[in-house]
Amino acid sequence: MSFKDDRKALTREKRLSSLSHFNGTLEALIDEVSGADIKQKIRTFSQIHSDEIIYAFDVLSKIEDAAIVVNGAAGCASIGLSGSDPEFGWYGTELVERDTILGGDQKLREAVLRAYEEKHPKAAFIIGTPVVAINNDDINSVILELEDELDIPIISIYTDGFKTKNPVSGYDIVTHSILKYLVDSNADEKEDFINVVSFSESIEDIAAVVKILNALDIEYRVIPRFSVIDEIRSISRAKATIVLNPEEGEYLAKELEEVYKVPYIVSEPPIGYRGTKKFIRKIADFLNITNKADRYIEEAEGELSKSIKKDLLKGQKIFIDASLSKIPAYSRLIDNLGGEIIGIGAPFVDLENRKNLMKLDFISRGTNVVIGNGQYFEKANTIAKQKADIYVSQYPGSSFAIDEGACVVSVGGRTTYGxxxxxxxxxxxxxxxxxxxxxxSGENSIYKNNWKSKSGNWYVKQEVS
Amino acid sequence: MSEIIKNPRNGCALHGALKTVQEIKGAVPVIHANAGCGVINYFAGKASSGGSSRYSGYSVPGTAIQDRHVIFGGASRLREQIKNTIKVVNGDLYVILNSCESAMVGDDVDAMTREIVDQGEPVVDTLVAGFNGGEHYGYEHVLADILSSIDGVKKSEKNTDPKLVNIFGIIPGKDPYWQGNLEEIKRILEGFGLRVNTFFGPYGGVDDLVNAKNAALTIAFSKWGELPAEKLKEKYDIPVLLRPSLPVGAEQLRSLADSIAGSIDIDKDEVDKFLAKEEAYERDLLYRAREDIIENDLSATAVLVGDEEQVIRLGAFLTEVLGMEIYAAVITDLLKKDEEHKSDNIEFLKNIAGNIYITSDQKEIEDIIRSEKPEVIFGSSLEKKIADKFDIPIIETSYPVFEKLILNKASAGIKGEISFIEEYVTVAKKFKAEKKSKLLSYIKGEGRESSAETSQTVRNVRKLSLVTG
Known part of the structure; x- marks a missing residue:
C-alpha cells in the first residue's frame, strides 16, 4: 500500500517496528525480532546520537539547486558547518525566546523569501526542529501563502528530534516529501537510465559504484544526494531502481515500483567479493547483459586476488559496527580473511532489515550484539570483556575503542563498495x-571498570507504555 | 541586520556550554535534550580544526528525550540518567546542560540536581536553552553557574594564593587557536612569576574550578570572561582585570604586566628580566622575517572577520607592527538584544578599523568585503568563497577553519605573533606563486581570458611590479 497520500511519513517505529535498544546474543536478538512486531525497549543510561533532523539535513543539503531553511533556535542551523564547504549556502531562522512564546512564523516567511531571492532555487525545504514542534508553529500557512507568491515547491520536512529513536526516519521523511511534492506523476514513458538511490554513502563509495556502472555502459542517475531537482522529478521515468543500502533506500524504491511501475532490483550493499558480485549480477540479469558483467567480474576479481593474503586476520578477534544491512558482507569478508567476529554493533533492527541476521549463519549464535545509535559505553563493555583486537566501524568517534585495548579500522571515510x-x-x-x-591506553578509558565488569545489557529495559 | 542568518557560524548556548565543559579535564557534560542537539555541535566542530576532547560526540551522556518526556515532563528521565551516568563514566564533576526542550516543558532540574548532590555526588546544572543565546552566552553562563555551585559539591578551605590568577574569556573551539593561546598566556604569566588557573586544555581541569576562589586576581581577556570573573568577585572578593583581548607582541606584554601590577603585587625585576628576553626573541625572529614581510606585500589593506576579541587582538598587531590598513572589522559574536557587559571595546575597535560591522550573516559579510575591496582577508573558511571570487588571499584566523588541525599553535603572545607571521607569509607566497603561473599562461596566450578578467590581471601585474621593483 502506498504511503504517498499520507500527510506525513510514519516513524520507523510505527511503520516497521524498528528497535534501537538491545544488548544480548545474536540468538536472543533473532528470537526477539522474529514476531509480527517488535517490542520496544529503552536505555536508562544513554549517550547522545544523531537524530532524524541531522540525517534529513545531510541529504537535502546535497541537492545542488535546493534551498534549505533550518527553522529553529540559534544552534540548530549550525549543522550546516558540518560539510566543511564554503560554497554551500543555507539559512537559519535563529528563533529566540520571544518566538517560542509568540511563534516564529514571520521569521520563517522572511527566511524562505530571502532564500528564494538570493539562491533562485528549484525547490525550498524547511527543516523542523524541537522548538517549532513543541510550539506547534503553523508552517503550512506560511507555505500556502508563499507558494502562491513564488513559483517553486516549498516543502516542510516534518522533523522534530524527539518523535523517533531512529535517525533513519529522517531519510523516510525526505523520501515521503520527494514522492509527494516533486516526483513527476506522468511516468508512462520510461527513459534509458536507472535510479541509484543513496542516502548515506560517502562520495568515495558512490564513485566505486559509478565505476562499475560505467564499465558496463549503464546510464544512471544518483538520487537524492548529489542530484538536482529535475533529476529527482524524473525518477518515476527510470527503467529500474537500485538501492545502495536497502535499509535506508528501500522505502523509496518500493514506492516507485508500486506507484510508478519502476522495477526495484532488490540487492545488497556491494561490499566484499560476494556482495559486489551479487550486486553486479542482479543489475546485469535485469538488463540482459550477463556476459558482459561476467567478463568484468572475472577481470576485476582476478586483478584484485593477486594482492590479497587470505589469512591476514588469522587469530584476530573483531568487533564490527555498521548498518545491519552491511553486517553480513563485512562479516563474511572478515571471515574469509581468517578473522573471528566477537561482537556486532548496528543502529537498529526492524521488520525489513532483520533478514540480515539470518545471513550470519557462519558466526557463533552466542556473539554479542549491541543495537543502538552510538551507545559506545556498551560497545566498550564488549570490546573490553571479549578482549577484541580490532574494532571496525563506519561511524565517527570510533577512537574510544583504543582505550578499551583494540586497534581501530575506520571505514567511514574510505571506499568500501565494489x-x-x-x-x-x-x-x-x-x-x-x-x-x-x-x-x-586503558587508563584513558572514560568508562568505569565497574561498568565493564557488569553485564552489557544492564541499562536496557523493556519499555512500559 | 536581518534576524535570519545565512550560513550561521555560531552554535547556540547549549553548544557553547558543551564546548566549555568538555574541554575541562575531569568534567562530564550530561545533556538533557533530544538526542541530536549535542551531536550538531560535534559535527560542526569536527569539520573545524581543534581535534576532539575525551567527552565529545557520541561519548557524551545525554537523556535523548522522546515524545513522552516532552508531553509528560522529562525530570524523571533526567534523574535516572544522572544516577546511571555516575555509575558508568569516570568524572570529577558532572555538569547537566539543559536545553530548549527542558526549558519549554519546565522540568524541575534543580530538584533533580539537589537530590543527587544530597547524596554527596559532584553534580551541578545550568540552563542553556538555545533560544536564550549563542555559544558565547553558553560559555559565560555555564562557567558562572559552575563557579556559583562548585563550593557546595567540592568542599575545600579558602586559602588565597597571592600569585594565583584565573583567566577567562577564550572560548574553546570558537578561537581556532585557543589551545595554543592558553598555553602561551600561561607561559607568559608564569614568566611574570605568577601561577595560572587555565581551566581548559592539558594544564587545566576541575581542580582549577575548585581553586578559582583562591586566586588573587581574575583576568578576563574578552567580554565573555566578564560574567564568571564577576561571579568570583561577588562570592570571594577576587579583583577583576578586564582586557579587551589577549596580548600580541612584546609591547602588549608589557602593557599587560603593567595592568596586572596595578592590581596585585608582582616582582618588577622578574617581569623586566622576562620581558627583556621575550623582546630579544621577538626582535631576532622579526629580523629573520622582515625581508619576507617586505617582499610579499604584507602591509596591504584588509578586512577582518571574527569574534571581537580576535579582531582587536589581530587588528592592533596588523596595524601597529605590519603597518596594514584595516578598511573594516566584522564582529561575529552572537550578541543578545540587551547588552549585559560592562566592557565596551568600541574605542579599541575604532582605533583599528575604518568601519565596524556586527554580523555573522554570510551574505552581509560578503557584501561588506565586496564594497570595501580589501587586498587581503583575515577571516574564517566561510570567507574563502568571496576571497576566491575576488582573487585575493585569505588567512584563516577565526572559526570555523576547515581542512586543518590546530592543536598547540598560538596566535597570541610572542609565539603566536611569530606563527601568525609564518602563516601570513606562507599564504602570501603561495598566492604570489599562483599569480605568477597565471601570468605566465597569460603572456603565452594560453586560455584567453575575458576582457574584464584580463584587465584585472593586468592591474595585478602592475601591483606586483611595484613591490618587486
Missing part, C-alpha cells in the same frame, strides 16, 4: 597492523 572497496578495506587492516600506534 572490488575497489575490498582492496581499500584490506589495506586498512594492513595499516592497522603496521601502525599499532600507541594512541591510548
Amino acid at each position: 572490488f575497489d572497496g575490498v582492496r581499500s578495506i584490506y589495506n586498512a587492516f594492513v595499516q592497522v597492523f603496521r601502525s599499532k600506534a600507541k594512541l591510548g
